Amino acid sequence: MKTIKAYKYAAITFVTLMASANIATAQIRVVATTPDLASIAREIGGNKVSVLALAKPTEDPHFVDAKPSHIVTLNRADVLIEGGAELELGWLPPLLESARNSKIAQGARGRVVASAGIRMLDVPTSFDRSKGDIHSLGNPHFLVDPDNAKIVAKNIADHFAAVDPKNAAAYRANLAAFTNNVDLKTIQWVRALAPFKGAKVVTYHKDFVYFARQFGLSIIDELEPKPGIAPSPAHLARVIGAMKTQGGKVLLVQPYQNRRTAETVARQTGAKVLMMPQQPGAVSGADTYTQMMDNLVNTLAAGLR
Ligand SMILES: [Zn+2]
Numbered sequence: 001m002k003t004i005k006a007y008k009y010a011a012i013t014f015v016t017l018m019a020s021a022n023i024a025t026a027q028i029r030v031v032a033t034t035p036d037l038a039s040i041a042r043e044i045g046g047n048k049v050s051v052l053a054l055a056k057p058t059e060d061p062h063f064v065d066a067k068p069s070h071i072v073t074l075n076r077a078d079v080l081i082e083g084g085a086e087l088e089l090g091w092l093p094p095l096l097e098s099a100r101n102s103k104i105a106q107g108a109r110g111r112v113v114a115s116a117g118i119r120m121l122d123v124p125t126s127f128d129r130s131k132g133d134i135h136s137l138g139n140p141h142f143l144v145d146p147d148n149a150k151i152v153a154k155n156i157a158d159h160f161a162a163v164d165p166k167n168a169a170a171y172r173a174n175l176a177a178f179t180n181n182v183d184l185k186t187i188q189w190v191r192a193l194a195p196f197k198g199a200k201v202v203t204y205h206k207d208f209v210y211f212a213r214q215f216g217l218s219i220i221d222e223l224e225p226k227p228g229i230a231p232s233p234a235h236l237a238r239v240i241g242a243m244k245t246q247g248g249k250v251l252l253v254q255p256y257q258n259r260r261t262a263e264t265v266a267r268q269t270g271a272k273v274l275m276m277p278q279q280p281g282a283v284s285g286a287d288t289y290t291q292m293m294d295n296l297v298n299t300l301a302a303g304l305r
Helices: 002-025 035-048 070-073 092-099 145-163 165-196 209-215 233-246 259-269 287-304
Strands: 028-032 049-055 079-082 111-113 200-203 218-222 249-255 274-275
Touching: 002 035, 002 092, 002 209, 002 287, 035 070, 035 079, 035 145, 035 165, 070 092, 092 249, 111 145, 165 209, 165 249, 200 233, 209 274, 218 233, 233 259, 249 259, 249 287, 259 274, 274 287
Parallel strands: 028 049, 028 079, 079 111, 200 218, 200 249, 249 274
Antiparallel strands: none
Protein backbone atom coordinates (compact mmCIF):
# COMPACT_ATOMS: atom_id res chain seq x y z
CA MET A 1 0.00 0.00 0.00
CA LYS A 2 2.73 2.31 1.06
CA THR A 3 4.70 1.67 -2.14
CA ILE A 4 1.68 2.34 -4.36
CA LYS A 5 1.10 5.64 -2.58
CA ALA A 6 4.74 6.55 -2.98
CA TYR A 7 4.61 5.65 -6.66
CA LYS A 8 1.49 7.76 -7.17
CA TYR A 9 3.12 10.70 -5.44
CA ALA A 10 6.25 10.32 -7.56
CA ALA A 11 4.16 10.16 -10.74
CA ILE A 12 2.23 13.30 -9.83
CA THR A 13 5.46 15.11 -8.94
CA PHE A 14 6.97 14.03 -12.25
CA VAL A 15 3.98 15.30 -14.25
CA THR A 16 3.97 18.60 -12.35
CA LEU A 17 7.71 19.03 -12.93
CA MET A 18 7.33 18.28 -16.63
CA ALA A 19 4.52 20.84 -16.92
CA SER A 20 6.54 23.57 -15.22
CA ALA A 21 9.59 22.67 -17.33
CA ASN A 22 7.38 23.07 -20.37
CA ILE A 23 6.35 26.54 -19.27
CA ALA A 24 9.97 27.43 -18.51
CA THR A 25 11.11 26.40 -22.00
CA ALA A 26 8.09 27.80 -23.90
CA GLN A 27 9.71 29.82 -26.63
CA ILE A 28 8.37 33.10 -27.90
CA ARG A 29 7.39 32.81 -31.53
CA VAL A 30 9.24 35.31 -33.66
CA VAL A 31 8.59 36.04 -37.31
CA ALA A 32 11.02 38.16 -39.32
CA THR A 33 10.23 39.42 -42.79
CA THR A 34 13.72 38.64 -44.14
CA PRO A 35 16.49 36.13 -43.30
CA ASP A 36 19.01 38.82 -42.20
CA LEU A 37 16.60 40.03 -39.51
CA ALA A 38 15.81 36.41 -38.58
CA SER A 39 19.52 35.66 -38.18
CA ILE A 40 20.05 38.56 -35.76
CA ALA A 41 16.86 37.60 -33.87
CA ARG A 42 18.21 34.06 -33.38
CA GLU A 43 21.42 35.41 -31.91
CA ILE A 44 19.59 37.75 -29.53
CA GLY A 45 16.86 35.26 -28.59
CA GLY A 46 19.02 32.14 -28.26
CA ASN A 47 17.01 29.17 -26.97
CA LYS A 48 14.24 31.44 -25.60
CA VAL A 49 12.78 32.05 -29.06
CA SER A 50 11.85 30.21 -32.23
CA VAL A 51 12.39 32.27 -35.38
CA LEU A 52 10.93 32.02 -38.88
CA ALA A 53 11.62 34.25 -41.89
CA LEU A 54 8.87 34.95 -44.42
CA ALA A 55 11.13 35.78 -47.38
CA LYS A 56 13.49 33.20 -48.85
CA PRO A 57 17.20 34.11 -48.87
CA THR A 58 17.12 34.36 -52.67
CA GLU A 59 13.94 36.42 -52.82
CA ASP A 60 13.75 40.20 -53.43
CA PRO A 61 12.71 41.68 -50.05
CA HIS A 62 10.63 44.30 -51.89
CA PHE A 63 8.62 41.65 -53.79
CA VAL A 64 8.08 38.57 -51.66
CA ASP A 65 5.72 35.92 -52.94
CA ALA A 66 2.89 36.06 -50.36
CA LYS A 67 1.49 32.63 -49.40
CA PRO A 68 -1.47 31.50 -47.25
CA SER A 69 1.03 29.82 -44.89
CA HIS A 70 2.49 33.28 -44.15
CA ILE A 71 -0.92 34.32 -42.74
CA VAL A 72 -0.95 31.32 -40.39
CA THR A 73 2.63 32.06 -39.30
CA LEU A 74 1.79 35.71 -38.61
CA ASN A 75 -1.41 34.78 -36.79
CA ARG A 76 0.57 32.68 -34.28
CA ALA A 77 3.46 35.09 -33.81
CA ASP A 78 4.35 36.77 -30.52
CA VAL A 79 6.79 39.10 -32.24
CA LEU A 80 7.11 40.41 -35.81
CA ILE A 81 10.35 42.03 -36.99
CA GLU A 82 10.09 44.10 -40.14
CA GLY A 83 12.79 46.10 -41.91
CA GLY A 84 10.60 49.17 -42.07
CA ALA A 85 11.09 52.24 -44.28
CA GLU A 86 8.51 50.67 -46.61
CA LEU A 87 10.82 47.77 -47.56
CA GLU A 88 7.87 45.37 -47.28
CA LEU A 89 5.15 47.80 -48.43
CA GLY A 90 4.27 45.73 -51.49
CA TRP A 91 3.45 42.50 -49.68
CA LEU A 92 3.31 42.62 -45.87
CA PRO A 93 0.23 44.85 -45.16
CA PRO A 94 -2.36 42.51 -46.78
CA LEU A 95 -0.86 39.50 -44.97
CA LEU A 96 -1.08 41.31 -41.63
CA GLU A 97 -4.65 42.32 -42.32
CA SER A 98 -5.62 38.68 -42.85
CA ALA A 99 -3.56 37.44 -39.87
CA ARG A 100 -5.58 39.56 -37.36
CA ASN A 101 -3.00 39.37 -34.57
CA SER A 102 -3.08 42.28 -32.10
CA LYS A 103 0.21 41.17 -30.50
CA ILE A 104 2.10 42.28 -33.61
CA ALA A 105 -0.07 45.29 -34.56
CA GLN A 106 1.60 48.62 -35.36
CA GLY A 107 2.87 50.09 -32.08
CA ALA A 108 2.47 46.85 -30.07
CA ARG A 109 5.36 45.50 -27.95
CA GLY A 110 5.52 42.55 -30.31
CA ARG A 111 6.14 44.71 -33.37
CA VAL A 112 9.78 45.54 -34.09
CA VAL A 113 10.57 48.08 -36.80
CA ALA A 114 14.24 47.46 -37.51
CA SER A 115 14.80 50.88 -39.10
CA ALA A 116 13.95 52.70 -35.84
CA GLY A 117 17.01 54.72 -34.85
CA ILE A 118 18.88 54.15 -38.13
CA ARG A 119 20.19 57.26 -39.87
CA MET A 120 18.64 56.70 -43.28
CA LEU A 121 20.47 57.53 -46.50
CA ASP A 122 18.84 58.63 -49.79
CA VAL A 123 15.82 60.18 -48.06
CA PRO A 124 13.99 61.96 -50.88
CA THR A 125 13.07 65.62 -50.42
CA SER A 126 10.09 65.15 -52.70
CA PHE A 127 8.54 61.93 -53.79
CA ASP A 128 6.33 60.81 -56.64
CA ARG A 129 5.20 57.20 -56.31
CA SER A 130 3.90 57.23 -59.88
CA LYS A 131 7.52 57.39 -61.08
CA GLY A 132 7.95 53.95 -59.56
CA ASP A 133 10.68 54.65 -57.01
CA ILE A 134 10.24 52.17 -54.17
CA HIS A 135 12.64 53.84 -51.70
CA SER A 136 10.11 56.44 -50.63
CA LEU A 137 11.29 56.80 -47.00
CA GLY A 138 15.00 56.51 -47.73
CA ASN A 139 17.16 53.51 -48.54
CA PRO A 140 15.97 50.40 -46.65
CA HIS A 141 19.07 48.24 -47.36
CA PHE A 142 20.91 49.37 -44.23
CA LEU A 143 21.86 46.04 -42.64
CA VAL A 144 25.01 45.59 -44.72
CA ASP A 145 26.55 48.31 -42.57
CA PRO A 146 27.58 46.50 -39.35
CA ASP A 147 27.00 49.66 -37.30
CA ASN A 148 23.36 49.45 -38.32
CA ALA A 149 23.19 45.73 -37.50
CA LYS A 150 24.11 46.64 -33.90
CA ILE A 151 21.28 49.21 -33.74
CA VAL A 152 18.82 46.64 -35.10
CA ALA A 153 20.05 44.02 -32.61
CA LYS A 154 19.37 46.46 -29.76
CA ASN A 155 15.85 47.19 -31.09
CA ILE A 156 15.20 43.45 -31.16
CA ALA A 157 16.61 42.88 -27.65
CA ASP A 158 14.49 45.72 -26.22
CA HIS A 159 11.30 44.25 -27.69
CA PHE A 160 12.16 40.69 -26.62
CA ALA A 161 12.71 41.96 -23.06
CA ALA A 162 9.37 43.81 -23.11
CA VAL A 163 7.45 40.80 -24.44
CA ASP A 164 9.27 38.29 -22.20
CA PRO A 165 10.55 40.22 -19.13
CA LYS A 166 11.65 37.13 -17.16
CA ASN A 167 14.33 36.45 -19.76
CA ALA A 168 15.40 40.08 -20.18
CA ALA A 169 18.85 39.42 -18.70
CA ALA A 170 19.50 36.66 -21.24
CA TYR A 171 18.54 38.95 -24.13
CA ARG A 172 20.82 41.69 -22.80
CA ALA A 173 23.72 39.23 -22.46
CA ASN A 174 23.17 37.92 -26.00
CA LEU A 175 23.04 41.50 -27.30
CA ALA A 176 26.37 42.27 -25.63
CA ALA A 177 27.93 39.15 -27.19
CA PHE A 178 26.54 39.96 -30.65
CA THR A 179 27.72 43.59 -30.47
CA ASN A 180 31.16 42.51 -29.32
CA ASN A 181 31.48 39.98 -32.11
CA VAL A 182 30.33 42.47 -34.77
CA ASP A 183 32.85 45.03 -33.46
CA LEU A 184 35.68 42.50 -33.76
CA LYS A 185 34.54 41.38 -37.22
CA THR A 186 34.19 44.99 -38.41
CA ILE A 187 37.90 45.56 -37.73
CA GLN A 188 38.67 42.54 -39.97
CA TRP A 189 36.25 43.67 -42.70
CA VAL A 190 37.64 47.21 -42.77
CA ARG A 191 41.19 45.82 -42.94
CA ALA A 192 40.30 43.40 -45.76
CA LEU A 193 38.79 46.16 -47.89
CA ALA A 194 41.28 48.92 -47.00
CA PRO A 195 43.47 48.25 -50.09
CA PHE A 196 40.45 48.99 -52.31
CA LYS A 197 39.47 52.35 -50.85
CA GLY A 198 37.73 54.46 -53.49
CA ALA A 199 37.20 51.49 -55.84
CA LYS A 200 34.57 52.29 -58.46
CA VAL A 201 31.61 49.91 -58.44
CA VAL A 202 28.24 49.64 -60.14
CA THR A 203 25.25 47.92 -58.54
CA TYR A 204 22.07 46.58 -60.09
CA HIS A 205 19.71 48.04 -57.47
CA LYS A 206 20.47 50.85 -55.03
CA ASP A 207 21.30 48.33 -52.30
CA PHE A 208 24.95 48.90 -51.41
CA VAL A 209 24.97 52.59 -50.37
CA TYR A 210 25.44 51.84 -46.65
CA PHE A 211 28.09 49.20 -47.39
CA ALA A 212 29.92 51.62 -49.71
CA ARG A 213 29.91 54.36 -47.10
CA GLN A 214 31.21 52.05 -44.37
CA PHE A 215 33.97 50.50 -46.47
CA GLY A 216 34.96 53.46 -48.65
CA LEU A 217 33.73 52.34 -52.08
CA SER A 218 32.61 54.75 -54.76
CA ILE A 219 29.34 53.83 -56.51
CA ILE A 220 29.27 55.10 -60.10
CA ASP A 221 25.63 54.28 -60.82
CA GLU A 222 22.96 51.57 -60.74
CA LEU A 223 21.63 49.54 -63.67
CA GLU A 224 18.09 50.39 -62.53
CA PRO A 225 17.33 54.02 -63.44
CA LYS A 226 15.31 54.24 -60.20
CA PRO A 227 14.95 51.66 -57.40
CA GLY A 228 12.43 49.10 -58.61
CA ILE A 229 12.41 50.25 -62.26
CA ALA A 230 13.86 47.80 -64.78
CA PRO A 231 16.98 48.95 -66.69
CA SER A 232 16.19 50.68 -70.01
CA PRO A 233 18.57 50.57 -73.01
CA ALA A 234 19.07 54.36 -72.81
CA HIS A 235 19.96 54.23 -69.13
CA LEU A 236 22.28 51.23 -69.63
CA ALA A 237 24.10 53.14 -72.39
CA ARG A 238 24.71 56.00 -69.94
CA VAL A 239 25.98 53.60 -67.26
CA ILE A 240 28.31 51.89 -69.76
CA GLY A 241 29.69 55.29 -70.77
CA ALA A 242 30.25 56.29 -67.14
CA MET A 243 31.94 52.96 -66.34
CA LYS A 244 34.32 53.37 -69.28
CA THR A 245 35.32 56.93 -68.42
CA GLN A 246 35.53 56.36 -64.64
CA GLY A 247 37.02 52.86 -64.72
CA GLY A 248 34.31 50.76 -63.07
CA LYS A 249 35.77 47.30 -62.40
CA VAL A 250 32.96 45.37 -60.73
CA LEU A 251 29.20 45.05 -60.98
CA LEU A 252 27.42 43.84 -57.83
CA VAL A 253 24.27 41.74 -58.20
CA GLN A 254 21.87 39.77 -56.00
CA PRO A 255 20.44 36.31 -56.79
CA TYR A 256 17.03 37.72 -57.76
CA GLN A 257 18.35 40.42 -60.12
CA ASN A 258 18.74 40.02 -63.87
CA ARG A 259 22.24 38.63 -64.19
CA ARG A 260 22.10 38.58 -67.99
CA THR A 261 21.65 42.35 -68.12
CA ALA A 262 24.63 42.72 -65.79
CA GLU A 263 26.71 40.33 -67.94
CA THR A 264 25.90 42.36 -71.05
CA VAL A 265 27.12 45.55 -69.38
CA ALA A 266 30.19 43.73 -68.05
CA ARG A 267 31.13 42.48 -71.53
CA GLN A 268 31.02 46.01 -72.95
CA THR A 269 33.08 47.52 -70.15
CA GLY A 270 35.52 44.79 -69.20
CA ALA A 271 34.04 44.72 -65.69
CA LYS A 272 33.39 41.63 -63.58
CA VAL A 273 29.95 40.59 -62.29
CA LEU A 274 30.11 39.68 -58.61
CA MET A 275 27.29 37.75 -56.92
CA MET A 276 26.91 39.51 -53.56
CA PRO A 277 23.83 38.14 -51.73
CA GLN A 278 22.82 40.28 -48.76
CA GLN A 279 20.77 37.54 -47.12
CA PRO A 280 22.16 34.78 -44.87
CA GLY A 281 21.36 31.37 -46.36
CA ALA A 282 21.68 32.50 -49.99
CA VAL A 283 25.03 30.73 -50.33
CA SER A 284 26.22 27.69 -48.39
CA GLY A 285 28.38 28.41 -45.38
CA ALA A 286 26.93 31.91 -44.95
CA ASP A 287 24.01 31.22 -42.63
CA THR A 288 24.48 33.93 -40.01
CA TYR A 289 24.74 37.70 -40.28
CA THR A 290 28.50 37.78 -39.78
CA GLN A 291 29.07 34.86 -42.18
CA MET A 292 26.99 36.71 -44.79
CA MET A 293 29.13 39.81 -44.28
CA ASP A 294 32.32 37.68 -44.46
CA ASN A 295 31.12 36.41 -47.82
CA LEU A 296 30.39 39.93 -49.13
CA VAL A 297 33.77 41.25 -48.02
CA ASN A 298 35.73 38.24 -49.33
CA THR A 299 33.88 38.16 -52.67
CA LEU A 300 34.44 41.86 -53.23
CA ALA A 301 38.11 41.78 -52.18
CA ALA A 302 38.73 38.83 -54.54
CA GLY A 303 36.90 40.61 -57.37
CA LEU A 304 38.87 43.84 -56.95
CA ARG A 305 42.27 42.18 -56.48
ZN1 LIG B 1 15.48 48.54 -52.52
